[in-house]
Amino acid sequence: MQTCIVIPTPLRFKTFMEIALEVTFSILDPVTHNNVKRLLNRVPNNLSTETLTTSMEEKNQIRECLNAFKQSRTYYWVREDFLQELKDLEGQC
Secondary structure, three states: OOOEEEOOOHHHHHHHHHHHHHHHHOOOHHHHHHHHHHHHOOOOOOOEEEEEEEEEHHHHHHHHHHHHHHHHHHHHHOOOOHHHHHHHHHHOO
């Protein structure tokens, strides 16, 4: 089943998710890590709103990555705009 994720600022989204992936590398299983990384490669490097079509499995893997990231120390040190990205994304997953 296909679903969509609305990304208000793709460039910031990619940066945030790259940080989350780096922090959770040792926590996530390799398949989840690679799938989220592959999904990020589909996101364009621009500043205008994008809608990304994903599978439910990809959404679940993003959610898994975000949940693991929220358990890290790094989560408490990221900028406020990245935290807003996380909240926006969690609401869609």
